[in-house]
Amino acid sequence: DARVTQTPRHKVTEMGQEVTMRCQPILGHNTVFWYRQTMMQGLELLAYFRNRAPLDDSGMPKDRFSAEMPDATLATLKIQPSEPRDSAVYFCASVVRTSGIYEQYFGPGTRLTVT
Amino acid sequence: KNQVEQSPQSLIILEGKNCTLQCNYTVSPFSNLRWYKQDTGRGPVSLTIMTFSENTKSNGRYTATLDADTKQSSLHITASQLSDSASYICVVTRGTGGFKTIFGAGTRLFVKA
Numbered sequence: 001d002a003r004v005t006q007t008p009r010h011k012v013t014e015m016g017q018e019v020t021m022r023c024q025p026i027l028g029h030n031t032v033f034w035y036r037q038t039m040m041q042g043l044e045l046l047a048y049f050r051n052r053a054p055l056d057d058s059g060m061p062k063d064r065f066s067a068e069m070p071d072a073t074l075a076t077l078k079i080q081p082s083e084p085r086d087s088a089v090y091f092c093a094s095v096v097r098t099s100g101i102y103e104q105y106f107g108p109g110t111r112l113t114v115t
Numbered sequence: 116k117n118q119v120e121q122s123p124q125s126l127i128i129l130e131g132k133n134c135t136l137q138c139n140y141t142v143s144p145f146s147n148l149r150w151y152k153q154d155t156g157r158g159p160v161s162l163t164i165m166t167f168s169e170n171t172k173s174n175g176r177y178t179a180t181l182d183a184d185t186k187q188s189s190l191h192i193t194a195s196q197l198s199d200s201a202s203y204i205c206v207v208t209r210g211t212g213g214f215k216t217i218f219g220a221g222t223r224l225f226v227k228a
Contacts, residue, residue: 004158033214043159043204043218056214091158095214101147101166102214106158 002026004094004107012113018080021110024073025094032075033104034060034067035091043091049075082114117142119207121219129227132195136222138188138205146210150179150190153202153221162190162203192224200226 005024013019025032034046047057052069060067064083069075079086089111093104119140128134140148147166151159163172163179165188171180176193192199202221209215 042220045214045216048214093158101164102208103161103164106160108156109158 004092004105006090006092006107006110008110009108010111010113012115013082014115015083016081017114018078019082019086019112019114021077021090021092021112023075023077023092023094023107025075025092026096026105027073029094029096029105030072031095031102032069033093033095034075034077035093035106036088037091037109038088046077046090048095079112082112084114087112087114117207117209117217119205119217119219121203121205121222123222124220125223125225127225127227128195130195130197134192134195134224136190136192136203136205136224138190138219140186140188140205140207140217140219142186142207142209142217144210145183145186146208148179148181148188149206149208150177150188151204151206153204155201159204195224195226197226197228200224 007022031050033048035043037043046060047067049069066078089109091109093106095102095104122137149164150162153159162174162177165181178191181188202223204221205219207217
């Protein structure tokens with residue numbers, strides 16, 4: 001049963017600290033998305049990669065957020081320095097194209113709390 | 116402005132009853148519309164996806180409809196179960212290439228015994 005995995009599942013950190021979230025996409029999926037979900041904003045697209053190359057990161061605050069995909073089995077989202085307003089659940093999703101339609105498979109999320 | 120609006124915000128129904136969730140969108144150009152189910156503490160899971168030419172699609176007890184003329188979609192849940200308690204999110208993808216998706220805020224459904 002192929003799944004997207006994310007680590008850590010929960011992270012509590014103090015303002016100003018660096019946070020790194022990791023995502024392992026489903027093997028063979030070459031596109032990875034990063035989303036952020038809050039009660040106020042709902043789901044927001046932060047960035048996405050195809051074949052490890054960034055395609056769109058316009059939804060991501062550039063001054064403190066960075067996303068990379070060093071290889072086909074790992075995507076990372078880093079926040080440095082973290083702020084309380086970054087508290088949210090961060091999801092990654094791996095994507096496969098079937099019959100011209102892109103289908104997203106979401107990971108379980110990383111719940112980040114910045115105090 | 117490209118927007119997706121869902122109603123109601125939340126809904127409480129008794130187990131065994133049917134319900135219908137609404138999604139109105141102003142996204143243009145339109146590519147496809149998805150309904151996701153998100154259980155508490157988990158990532159969204161796709162229920163249905165419809166393109167412009169499709170006006171209904173079923174997945175078990177879930178039936179989605181799409182009226183591309185009025186830009187409305189609905190998700191009908193038949194014979195609800197306690198496990199249907201979740202958030203249901205409507206997502207519209209723009210037909211501009213890439214992954215230009217607009218998310219609705221979701222409807223929170225509570226099914227009571």
